[in-house]
Amino acid sequence: MADNILTVKDLRVRFRTAGLVKALVNRIEDPFIDAVMKVSFSLGRGETFGLVGESGSGKTTLGRAIIGLVRAQEGSINYDGSELIGLGDKQYRSIRRNIAMMFQDPVASLSPRKTVRASITEPFRIHKMGVANLGEEARRLLDLVGLHQGFMGAYPHQLSGGQARRVGVARALALEPKVIIADEPTAGLDVSVQGEILNLMNRLQRELGLSYLIITHNLPVVRHVSDKLAIMYLGRFVEQGTTKEIFERPAHPYTLGLLAAVPEPDPDKRRDKLELQGEIPSLMRRPSGCEFHTRCPFVQKKCLEVAPKYEEVAPGHWASCHFPFPDPADAKAVGPGAMPGMGNVPYAPGAAGEERLAAGAAMGDSMKKDIFRGSR
Amino acid sequence: MSQNDLVLDVRDLSVSFRTGRGKVRALRHVDITVPKNKIVGIVGESGCGKSTLINSVLRLLAPNAIIEPGSQVDFLGDDVIKMSNSQLTDLRGQRISMVFQDPMTALNPVISVGTQMTDILYRLKIPMAEKRKRAADMLAQVGIPDAQRRLEDFPHQFSGGMRQRICIAMALMMNPALLIADEPTTALDVTLEAQIIHLMKELREKFECSMLFVSHNLGLIAELCDEVIVMYAGEVVEQGEVHDLFHRAAHPYTRMLLECDPARIAEARQELPTITGSVPDMIDLPPGCIFAPRCPRRYEPCDASPPEPYAVSDQHSARCFLVRDGR
Structure with a gap:
């Protein structure tokens, strides 16, 4: 469809669990696990798609497969009319100008030895883009994410979690991408700061026409920011629909369990019962x-x-x-x-x-x- | 409430840190009490002094910390601040125990779970078989299937939720009078979080121990605690019974914190509320109320002198002039 910027179809990502020799010696017939299993969805232009699931459900792997950090074995990823599966490293590099990723853990995803200025202008160097004035670009990016110019020379350890997250956003925006994959954009942040980051992302989406793929396990947050939602379990989508529909009429018991597990900040609404027991099983079994x-x-x-x-x-x-x-x-x-x-x-x-x-x-x-x- | 009903009674606790830039006044005049068999929740954002407070209770402060004169941390009648090192060893892990934030790093990866658990019982002069039986019982109590056999296993053989259950079991091995849980579910998924909270509720009935539960998740505090303490920039700004506090929050900071929680916002919306500004520099404190620079309801008295805790009701007080002046 013309209005979809990213279309993923039957995507499958497998990881090898045993080498060829080990597999032969131990007679392991299928030395692979399926981290992402035949997943299909589409991201509309200017839209936000939320990917929700517990640890180990494959949501981060899916995000990394789209940007080419892990290789998908089957299926198709179509970005704005061009197929990404089967591209070599070099070709993928040019795609990454259009699809940027914000990684988990804002502080750890910045190099501790680089200043903010160096971190946010690094994409220009990696993509060998001759920018006349890097300082000017850095100022523009900091301005865009609402950080004071004084942060230019700061190192990651001098930043608070919220500030580091803003630097992460600035870095993702450097090459003016069309799609941003945000992996847990609010994890580890205080509630008041969470709001600031989400408002910032919303504002940038309106101003720059970005499309977001937000990967998270925080349901209260996706509810406010995403248009569509998919719930992942063991590498598969178990439910998918508009955010409104899923919150109002969840069809899958897992979705219902996830919704019920979010504690409400009201002591009158305590729960005596547990909705979801046990833990996510191993992908090996x-x-x-x-x-x-x-x-x-x-x-x-x-x-x-x-x-x-x-x-x-x-x-x-x-x-x-x-x-x-x-x-x-x-x-x-x-x-x-x-x-x-x-x-x-x-x-x-x-x-x-x-x-x-x-x-x-x-x-x-x-x-x-x-x-x-x-x-x- | 009489003195005897309190497990922990912290009075006028002030802690500072010596740094190159000057003295960071991390905690100022903190008063908190933990009654017997109650769960007291401490809530506040990063840098509010939650961790400094619990580290003071266990005397695990960094070497550059100064406990200011006049501070008192009374645990079952003994002042923790005056304790000798051997008394502190006796206190930690035995009478006060702790569950840490990250179960992945809290356990020793190269020692079996059973050995780590029986090590805690080093003070007891009972045979090893007996100790192992106790450890297995405790694991079973926290919901680990096949406990006896799993004593042999190492931490990496357990999932995240199971590891936190083990940490809780270890904390309860010596039947402590006070259990401190520092963000015990932050590293876990929401479904596991619900399970751990459920477990803590159950264990509280079984073990009759008091709990100090530290979290920045208001939903968990509402779910689990009997009393709540709200901290901001090193001060207790509001404290009270859980229903009072959530339904009749008096301090503007508490109110804003509640408004910010996305789980509390009923309608989906694009623009989320935030608290503008940032936490003040704790070296150079403002002369008046600590929250005044960010407060939407700031008026004349706020900048003159710091507010005292004023009673909102019987079991509910807030450090805010609005409460004193009935505004």
Whole structure:
């Protein structure tokens, strides 16, 4: 589509876990893990796409694959009409003028031995762009991100987290990219500073017409900044849609669990129940059937055996669940609060699937409908 | 509240650091109390003195720190500031224990979890088998499956959430009177965070220990704590019972902090609220209220002299002239 600046289709990123010899000796038939598994989405011009998931869900790998820091094995990445898969290092370099990345951890992603000026003008040197006046460029960039010119000679250790993040933004903007991939842009920042950075990113988006891919595990933050959202689990998208739709009508139990895990700053809304038990499984041992079944409070027999299809549950809203939550007509009529039913499944760490299966089946579909009374 | 009901009673604690530029007055006249069986939350942004405060309680301050005269840190009737080194060794890990921020680095990577756990019991003259049994019991209590066998495992064999559970188990091994948790869930995913908070609630019932819970996440404080202390630039600006504080915040800083939290903003919006300005230089303090330079409701008395804590209600006070003047 013409209005999409970035289109990713069936992207797959695999990492080798054992070398050829080790694989032969130990008879490992498939010495690979799939960090990103057949993912498709598109980023519209001037749009913000949020990528949400727990650690190990593959969201950072996906971001790095787009900018070419890790190589994707299959699929397609189309940037503004040109295909990026299969490009060599040199060709990729020219693409990176248009797609910039802001890395996690603002302080650690800056070289401790470079001044702010050197860090933010480094992209010009890397891309061998003859800029007449680097000092002028540095001043322009600092101005753009709202930093005082006095920071020009400062080293990263002299900056606060928020200031370092602004330097990261300035560096990403240096070559006037069209797309910015922001990996956890607000992690480690205080709430008041978080707001400042997001407002800055919003302002730059309006002024420069940027498109953002924001990678985060912070749901309250993406809600305010992104137009569309994808929820990742074990390298796959389990749900995708507009941010509004996903927050109002999550279809996948994992999305619901993530939403419910965010504590509300109100002591009257304490939760007695835990919504999501356990942790994300290892990529080396993907569960059978629906890969979320080991943690799903609503697991049914079918979930253990058959992998659900990634299907459209409403126009533009995709989810992979055998039993997606129905669209509750009365969702708006009910207030927030604890989710009845969820978490009633007895938690037996390491217990065999049967126990939880029985508990899930007992709850049935009717219970699932009730859940919505509590979701936000 | 009588003296006996308090586990920790910090009075007029001021801590400074000697630096090349001058004396950084990191904590000024801090009064906090932790009652028995209560969870007290400390909330504040980076640089507000949260860590200096808990390090003072454990006397783990850097060598250039000065505890100003008149400061008092009373733990179950003993003044921690006057303790000798051997008394402090006795205190740390046994009567006060701590859970640190990052479970990835808090454990020793080359020693098995079981050995690290039994090492804590070095003071007890009981057979090793008994110690290992206790360690396994404790691991089971914090929700680690197959605890007995996993004593042999090393930290890298556990996931992040499990490692934090181990750290909590280790902190509880000696059944301390006070548990200090310093941002225990910051390094974890939101689902694991919810699990750890749930665990801490459960353990509090089981072990009857008091807790000092440090966090910058208002949602977690609301979820877990009985009382809340709000710190800003080295001072306690507001403290009170959790419902009072969240529903009737009196100090402008607390209010703004609550407004900034994206989890609290009901409608999705493009422009998020922020607190303009930055934390003042703690070497050269303003003469009046510490928050005055950033305060939207600043008026005449604010710049003249620093405010005292004024009572908002029985269990709720704020260092703000607005409260004194009833404005």
